[in-house]
Amino acid sequence: MSEESEIQTEVEALRARFSDTKTLYREVCALLFFRYGITPTASKLYQHVRKGSMSAPAEALANFWEDLRSKARVEIDHPDLPDTLKQAAGQVVSELWGQAAELARTELAAVRVEARAEAQGALASLEQALQLNAQLEAQIQAAAGRIGELEARVKSLDSDLERERRTHAATTARADALQRQIDELKLEQANSRQHFSAELEKGRQAIADAAQRATEAERRALREIDQERTARSHSEKQLEQMRAKLAEVERNHQAKLIDMSAAASRMASELDSAKAASAESARLGQDQSTALQQALQDVSQYKAEADTLRALMAQFQPPSKPVRRKRSPGSPEGQ
Secondary structure (H helix, E strand, C coil), rough: CHHHHHHHHHHHHHHHCCCCCCHHHHHHHHHHHCCCCCCCHHHHHHHHHCCCHHHHHHHHHHHHHHHHHHHHHHCCCCCCHHHHHHHHHHHHHHHHHHHHHHHHHHHHHHHHHHHHHHHHHHHHHHHHHHHHHHHHHHHHHHHEEEEEHHHHHHHHCCCCCCHHHHHHHHHHHHHHHHHHHHHHHHHHHHHHHHHHHHHHHHHHHHHHHHHHHHHHHHHHHHHHHHHHHHHHHHHHHHHHHHHHHHHHEEEEEEEHHHHHHHHHHHHHHHHHHHHHCHHHHHHHHHHHHHHHHHHHHHHHHHHHHHHHHHHHHHHHHCCCCCCCCCCCCCCCCCC
C-alpha cells in the first residue's frame, strides 16, 4: 500500500473518531507532521479531509503551529538544558516558526486564490446549473403538457380503437354472412350451370333441327320459286299473245269505225242527192239502215271482246312483289 493510501486510511479513521471540523483538521496536522514527517499545508489538509470551507484547514494549520511553538518554548525553557542549547533550540524553533509561518501565509494566499477560482468556477457552474435547471423546468413543463396531450390522444385512440373493434366485429359478422351467401350463390350457380348446360344442349339440338328444317324449307322454296318463275314465264307469253290479239282487234275496230264513218258520210251525201228518187232511196235507205245496225252490232261485239281481253290481261298480270303460293299437302308441283 502506498503512503498516500495509508494517510487516507488514517484520515478516515480520524474522521470516524472526531466529528468537529477544527479538531479533525488539528489531528490530521499532527498525523502528517509527527507520524509521516510531512509539513502540513492548507491545500494538503483539505485534499485529505474535504470538509468545511478553505478557511477551516488554514485556521487549523495556524493553531497547530501556535500550539507547537508554545510547547517548544516550554520544552526549551526546561531548567535541565544548558543555556547554549536553549539558545540554539530557540534559534532553530524561531527559524522553523518563521519558515512555517511564511509557508503558511504563502499556502494561505494560494489557497485563497484557489478558493476564489473555485468559488468563481462554482458560481459559473451554479449559473450554468440554474440555466440548465430553468431549461429543464421548461422542458419538464412542455413534457408535462405534451404528456397531457398524449394522454388525451391515448384516450381518443382507445375510443377509436374500441369503435374500430366493434366495427371490425360487425364487419367480420357481415363478411361471414356474405361468405355464406357467396357459398349459397356458388351452389346455386353450379345448379344453374347444370340446368343451363342441359337447356343449352336442348337448344343446340333444336337449332340443329330448325336448321335442317330450314334447309329443307329452303329447298322447297327454291323449287317453288322455280315453279313460280316457270308459271310466270308462261303467263307472260300468254299475256303477250293476248296483247297482240287485242292490238289487232283494236286496229280492226278502228278500221271499221273509219269505214263506217266514211260510209255514213257517203250515205248522208247520197241521201241528200237521192231525195228525188224516193222509192230507190227508200230501198237504199233500208239497206243502209240494215248495214248500219249490223255495223253497230259488230262494234258492240268488238267492245265485248276487248273488255274480255283486258280482264284476261289483268288476270295474268304478274304481281309487283312475288308472292309465294302455299302448296296444299299432297298437291303436285307446278300447279
